[in-house]
Each structure stands twice: as structure tokens, then as C-alpha cells.
Amino acid sequence: MALKIYNSYTRQKEVFQSITPGHVGMYVCGPTVSGESHLGHARPYITFDIVNRYLTHKGYKVRYVRNITDAGHFEEEGREAEDKVSKKALLEKLEPMELVQKYTNLFHWAMLQFNCVEPSIEPTATGHIVEQINMINKIIAAGYAYETNGSVYFDVIKYAATHDYGKLSGRVIEDLLDAGSREVLSRELEGQREKRNSADFALWKSAAPEHIMRWTSPWGEGFPGWHIECSAMATKYLGAEFDIHGGGMDLQFPHHESEIAQSTICNHQAPVRYWMHNNMITINGKKMGKSYNNVIKLTELFSGNHPLLTQAFHPMVVRFFILQSHYRSPLDFGSEALVASEKALKRLWEAFEVLGKLEIDNEQLATDNELNDKVLKMLNELEEFMDDDFSTAKVLANMFELAPVINSIKDGHVKTTALAGSTLTLMQQQFTFYLVDIFGLTSMVSDKNNTLQGVMELLIDIRKESKAKKDYATSDKIRNQLNTLGIAIKDEKDGSVNWDLN
RNA sequence: GGUUCUGUGGCCGAGUGGCUAGGCAAAGCUCUGCAAAAGCUUCUACAGCAGUUCGAAUCUGCUCGGAACCUCCA
Known part of the structure; x- marks a missing residue:
């Protein structure tokens, strides 16, 4: 069966075909380690963990690259061109790299709690300054970037004349140029004047004296723009063209759109075959984010120490909660919803454990053919669901329908012989495969010593x-x-x- | 303001033309010394209005609500 992936770029489901047979290159935008990860961050990393695991089990050798953004960005563009990481570092009187290390460790800890498979390569932005500078040089040489006052900007207008800038995010270049929108005024006030056009984005930013994080470049002391970081690292490790690029929907514009533009100029071809974007986790219908002041940090979630939480939640409950919806749908957080997930997961997991303990006679033929066929149908549908753009929710729904069958066998309501031995064996294999190998779920019960x-x-x-x-x-x-x-x-x-x- | 998406039963959430999604909650029953767990059963919804169609939650139009992006953001 063929795996279909919804490609944000073409806005349709497409049959997945890797560029290099047997191999998949996947890049996922990683965290900015200037602060603690929150529930919202859990979604992309769990979503793409599933993608990684599923592709691997499909037989692909996956090179999964997930970066660490440790160079920081502008807090408020146009005002204090201050580096996010260095600003907080000053406040906390810490060496920036110490802060970066702290939150990187915390992020890794969270990924471990979620049982996410580690990426093949986890490059840092600060470790790839040279690559970024080289890339910027190439873009300047190609005539698509210009330098002003020690900063380098990408010429979006020139690019858009021959390329489809805005296709990924559904943006129309004229709208971007049109200064009629709300906040453009304030943004245009200060440093922005050095851009030829408001739609242009920074490849390299000249560092103000107070900036702690800075590197020498052909254009003076400064630091790289946000977008170039991902392009440089993706190109280095996955090549000019690679299979999958993932990230949150909120990164579509300008981040991913700009990545396409940069890489296309630099490498003379579009960088990505399949763009995948996960939807947001909302809280009372609003996206969880610093600017909304509605963040629930992962440490708070696991400890229950937050006004919106009625209790602590096991990382596996959070993982399961995320898998119960489709990755492209918004998912509304609520303590109640998580409690429901907790109970559901517990029930399913117990059925799974019961299933594993059943003694099976593989020679046994089914005595209840109707039930046997029903079970087989549901088991066979699982791969179909996963192949259909990773419909984890449907896989789980089928498993929930099978749980009563398992429990009934245990309780004797249904005879073990009702199902063929081969069916039971298949059920064991499928449950283990999806629950453990693909969904990465583990027991919530701490070891009984x-x-x-x-x-x-x-x-x-x-x-x-x-x-x-x-x-x-x-x-x-x-x-x-x-x-x-x-x-x-x-x-x-x-x-x-x-x-x-x- | 612009662009895009979205509105499903008490709650969460699948589902894009015809077939009971699923989970949680609730009620009844079975099992049990009583419970818990488990099993069985019940609760059949698709924002509103109009249209297309033999048939629409699913397509079209309008109305109303919500969101994301346009600015750092998973």
C-alpha cells in the first residue's frame, strides 16, 4: 500500500516517493532554546516522531534532522534590535551559552519523557555560522541579496519576479508589498528603512554594541537571520533537495516561505518535496504562546502545578492525547480532555497487556467466523489509516473497538476458540507494532519491584x-x-x- | 483591513455525497459478599438559512460565530 502525505505546498494528499530509493531526508524545525518548552511544542515533535517511526518501519533509512535554534532572534523587530537569547541572559546574569545549555537539556529531558526517538542529527545554529555566511555569499553573488549598514537582506521583489514567492503560505506578493496593513507603519519606522522593501527579510543582522552573541562576517560583526539557519543546516545534511520538511503551521510564513526562496536561489532548485505542517494546540480556542500569556510548560503539565490543571499528567497521556486527533486539526487543550485521555489510554493499555498474555494455539480455526472476519477487517484497516496521511486517531478508534473483544475473551464471555489462532497472533503483532513501535507508547506504571x-x-x-x-x-x-x-x-x-x- | 482555515451529540474528537467512528461522562443490566475492573445495552449529533442532488455533516451561496498567519512563535 502506498503512503499518502498531505503536502502543504500543493495543498493535497500525494503519494509519497522518496528521492533516493530506500532513503528519506527529513528536516523539522526544532526549538528555540531561550526558554522552557510548553505543551504547544510537544505537538510537532510527537507528530514528526510518528512520521519518523512509521517511515522507518516502512523500510526507509531515515535521516531525521532537527535543529536547535540557539542563536536567537529579534524580540521586537524595528525597535530594540536585541537578540532574544542575549536579552534574557542579561536579565538573568548568565552567560548566553549557559542559558542555551540549560534549556537544551530541559528540552532533551522532555523528549525523553515523551519517548521520542532522537533525531539522526541535531545541529545547532551557532555551530553552523560558517555555512550560513557561505550561503549568504552565494545569494549575494546571484544578485538576490544586498547589504546595508552591515546587514544583508534578501530581495523578495526580485525573487518574486521570476519565482512563486508566497505559494506555500498562500500569500500574494502584492499584498505583502502593500503597506496598507495595520502594523507596517510602526515596523517601517526605524531600522526597517534600510530594507528596499518591507517584504525583504534579513539574512544577516549587524549587531548592536550590547549584543553578546556576535560573529565576524564579510559585512562586519553580527548574527545570522532566523531563516537562513534552517536552510543552511538542511542543505548541509540533506542536500539541495530533500524529501520532507516539517514544522508548526505558524512557521509557514515567513519562515518556511523564506527558506524556499533562499535555498532556491542558492541551490538552483526548490529544496523540499513534501511540506508538512502540524496544527496548533489551543487553550480555550486560542493558540498557546508566550504572546497570549496562556502557556502551560511541560514541567507544569507533568507536575500538575498550574492553575488550569486539576492534576498532574503522565507524558504518555499527553502523547496519547495528541495522537487522538489528526495532526492537521487544531487541538483544544482542557484538563477534562486530558483526564478523558488518561482513562482511555489506561483502558487500552490494559487490554493490550491482556492480549499479550493470551495463550494462543496457532492451529486453532475460528468458530465464530463473523467475529473473526470483523476483527481481521479492523486489523487490516490499521495500515490503510496510517498510510492515509498518518490518521492515528482512526487507528486508535479501531483498537478501542477491539478492546472489548480482548476483554471478553479474558472474562470468558467470548471463547478463545471464537477467533482463529492466526487472528489472535496477528492482533498481538498489530497492537504491539502500532502501540509500541509506531505510537511510541509505554506503560504508565512505574516498575513494580x-x-x-x-x-x-x-x-x-x-x-x-x-x-x-x-x-x-x-x-x-x-x-x-x-x-x-x-x-x-x-x-x-x-x-x-x-x-x-x- | 488582507489571506487562509474552521464551527460535529454534556465534553474531547474522527469523518468530505448514501454505511453505528472512537474516547470520556451519564443511565440501566450482567458479574461480585459489596465494590472496583470488565462485558452488554441506551443516549444517533453535524452553527443558521437557502440551493444542487434520488440522497448532504460532507458540494454551492449567503448569514452568524471561532481561529491562524500578515510581527518572535511549534
Whole structure:
């Protein structure tokens, strides 16, 4: 079956074909490490983790490049041309690179919590200044950039005359040039005068004296523009043309649009085959972001320490929450929605564990053909769903429909022989494949160590004896006290007793 | 103001012409010493109006609401 990917550039689903057979080059815009990651950041990295995992399991050798933006950008363009990272560094009286390191570590920690597979290469912007300067030189040589006062700008007008600037983001060049819109006035006031046109973007910025982060360049001391960073690193590690470029929808313009322009001039071809953009996580319908002051940091989410949270949420719950919607749809955050996801994930995971423990006779033929066919149909649909632009929500929906079948077999409502042994085996394989390998979910239960296991067996034993003697006061006391401690006792249909940490 | 997207049951959320999405919540039943867990059943919605069609949540138009981008942003 063929994988189809929605290409933001053409605005349609296209059959995926890699440029180099058997290999995929994927670039995803990474975090700006000037602050702590929040829930919104979780979405792209989880989304593209799924893409990475799925392509890998499709047999591709994926080179997944995700950068670290540690050079910083303008806080408020046109006013204080101050570097974001260095500004905060001054406030906190820290060496900029110390700050960068701190938030990079925190980001890596969060990725680990989410069980995201590490990218193949994680280049930093500051580590690729030379490449960026080289690229800018090429663009100047080609006549598509100009220098003013130690800064270099990309000539959008000239580019747009022969290229489709604005196609990715659905922008019309005339609109961009039209100064009639709201804030253009204020932006045009100061440094902006050095641009030939307001639509032009910076490739290199001359550094004001207070700037801590600065590098020597052919145009004087300064620092690179934001867009050139991604173009330079993507080109270096993935080549002039590569397969997939991912990122949040909010980066479409101007970031990705500008990347296309720069790379096209520099490398004489469009850089990306498939552009993929994930939608935003909203909170009360509004995008989560610093400017909206509605940020929930990942550390707050995992600890429950935030006014909007009723409790702490396990990273896997957040991951599952994100997978329950399609990556191109907006996803509205709410404590209630996360609680629902938590319960749902727990139920599905338990069914998965039950499934893994079923004893299967592979020679067994199905005695309930109708059910058997239904199960097979649902299992076979899973790949179809994933191939259809990564419809993780549909995969999960089918699994939820299969969960009662699994539980019924365990409880004896449905005979094990109802399904063919081969069907059960396939179900085990498919559940493991999607839940563990592709969705990257793990158990939420911390490891039950041997001591605890022994203590629990003892308690369960005592409770069994009390029940046998109809001493319910004792049996209930054990059950209720354990419950208070976060341990749930489950009496199974066959008389055995299981327990779980909540 | 411009461009683009969007509006699904109590809540979250799939779904782009005909077939019960799914989850959470709620109610009833089964199981159980009682619970929990699990199973079964019930709750059948698509902002409004008009149109196209044998048939529309799905296409078209209008109205109303919401969002993103146009400025750092996942």
C-alpha cells in the first residue's frame, strides 16, 4: 500500500516517493532554546516522531534532522534590535551559552519523557555560522541579496519576479508589498528603512554594541537571520533537495516561505518535496504562546502545578492525547480532555497487556467466523489509516473497538476458540507494532519491584483468606487502604487477583 | 483591513455525497459478599438559512460565530 502525505505546498494528499530509493531526508524545525518548552511544542515533535517511526518501519533509512535554534532572534523587530537569547541572559546574569545549555537539556529531558526517538542529527545554529555566511555569499553573488549598514537582506521583489514567492503560505506578493496593513507603519519606522522593501527579510543582522552573541562576517560583526539557519543546516545534511520538511503551521510564513526562496536561489532548485505542517494546540480556542500569556510548560503539565490543571499528567497521556486527533486539526487543550485521555489510554493499555498474555494455539480455526472476519477487517484497516496521511486517531478508534473483544475473551464471555489462532497472533503483532513501535507508547506504571511484588502477594493472600472466612471487614480494609495508597485490586473472573499502581 | 482555515451529540474528537467512528461522562443490566475492573445495552449529533442532488455533516451561496498567519512563535 502506498503512503499518502498531505503536502502543504500543493495543498493535497500525494503519494509519497522518496528521492533516493530506500532513503528519506527529513528536516523539522526544532526549538528555540531561550526558554522552557510548553505543551504547544510537544505537538510537532510527537507528530514528526510518528512520521519518523512509521517511515522507518516502512523500510526507509531515515535521516531525521532537527535543529536547535540557539542563536536567537529579534524580540521586537524595528525597535530594540536585541537578540532574544542575549536579552534574557542579561536579565538573568548568565552567560548566553549557559542559558542555551540549560534549556537544551530541559528540552532533551522532555523528549525523553515523551519517548521520542532522537533525531539522526541535531545541529545547532551557532555551530553552523560558517555555512550560513557561505550561503549568504552565494545569494549575494546571484544578485538576490544586498547589504546595508552591515546587514544583508534578501530581495523578495526580485525573487518574486521570476519565482512563486508566497505559494506555500498562500500569500500574494502584492499584498505583502502593500503597506496598507495595520502594523507596517510602526515596523517601517526605524531600522526597517534600510530594507528596499518591507517584504525583504534579513539574512544577516549587524549587531548592536550590547549584543553578546556576535560573529565576524564579510559585512562586519553580527548574527545570522532566523531563516537562513534552517536552510543552511538542511542543505548541509540533506542536500539541495530533500524529501520532507516539517514544522508548526505558524512557521509557514515567513519562515518556511523564506527558506524556499533562499535555498532556491542558492541551490538552483526548490529544496523540499513534501511540506508538512502540524496544527496548533489551543487553550480555550486560542493558540498557546508566550504572546497570549496562556502557556502551560511541560514541567507544569507533568507536575500538575498550574492553575488550569486539576492534576498532574503522565507524558504518555499527553502523547496519547495528541495522537487522538489528526495532526492537521487544531487541538483544544482542557484538563477534562486530558483526564478523558488518561482513562482511555489506561483502558487500552490494559487490554493490550491482556492480549499479550493470551495463550494462543496457532492451529486453532475460528468458530465464530463473523467475529473473526470483523476483527481481521479492523486489523487490516490499521495500515490503510496510517498510510492515509498518518490518521492515528482512526487507528486508535479501531483498537478501542477491539478492546472489548480482548476483554471478553479474558472474562470468558467470548471463547478463545471464537477467533482463529492466526487472528489472535496477528492482533498481538498489530497492537504491539502500532502501540509500541509506531505510537511510541509505554506503560504508565512505574516498575513494580520485587519487594513490593512480594508484599502485595502477601496482602492478596491474607485478603483471600479473610474472604474465605467471610471476614469482609478485613478484606475490605486491605482493599480500601491500598486504594488510598494508589494501588487498585482487581478480582478477575477466574478467581485470580491482579493489582495495579495508579 | 488582507489571506487562509474552521464551527460535529454534556465534553474531547474522527469523518468530505448514501454505511453505528472512537474516547470520556451519564443511565440501566450482567458479574461480585459489596465494590472496583470488565462485558452488554441506551443516549444517533453535524452553527443558521437557502440551493444542487434520488440522497448532504460532507458540494454551492449567503448569514452568524471561532481561529491562524500578515510581527518572535511549534
